[in-house]
Amino acid sequence: MLLKIFSAFRPKLSPFVWISRTSASHRDHHSMLHKISSSLMFKTAFSHFHLALPHTRKPQECCCMLTEVYYQEMLKENPDNPLLLRNYAKFLHEVKGDISKAEEFYGRAILAGPADGELLSLYAQLIWETHKDGDRAQAYFDQAIEAAPHDCHVIASYANFLWNWEESDGDA
Template sequence: MIHADPVNSLLLGNYARFLKDVEGDVARAQESCERAIVANPGDGGALALYAGLVWETSRDADRADAYYTRAVQAAPDDCYVLGSYGSFLWDAEEDDEHDGHDGDHQQQLPPFPGAAAQPPSITAAS
């Protein structure tokens, strides 16, 4: 199908996912994603998949974040894009903590709207 339509970003993105998930060929998956992004720079799914591949292969948080940001701008309502970005942010923060950065520069947010920023202590409940 790709030979018949070599600039179809949906086909290229799906093939990239197949290469990554089934074949385990991350290098070819990245190439297919790059082709998908060139074919359609606004393909949020391809951008998010590529960002994930960048993070997985190089742990370059800034570069991956830039691609995720583009993906979210291109597809702000796409649950795959948003979920992938959220997962990346979680992983990147954990990597940052393991590398000796304590993350004090970020504000502690509650787990959901209306929740307390810090759970009450056990002694407060007794």
């Protein structure tokens, strides 16, 4: 079983562990999650969804559940942390596909850190992808460029948006 565990440490935050399954059976993956659950860091989070694991068909769903519960636990401890709010919103949008909750957490993150260009850019992308509201997305991209004029990720996202917006205007 090949398993990669990556840890990233942030000041005042507990370690966050990403679990990436490259090749393992469901039983091996379930067994590995039981081993992780014995660690002190995951005791609380794991207890919340332990009963759901036997009913889960895909090992990726277990990791997704673990990640979501961990974010929820971290947000209880750090409800106004803009980085944590942004990362959870991105997880909800890109991994879970829960657009309404992603919008809620992007909004909370913007209130907590209004000068974060990357955050504003991510939210603008969400608005464009889900609502196709070019004017509203443009407003957030303008704020993102103003907040981070030299951030290549923000500039690239903005350029991509302008390209797609222009194409959608041509199609209409």
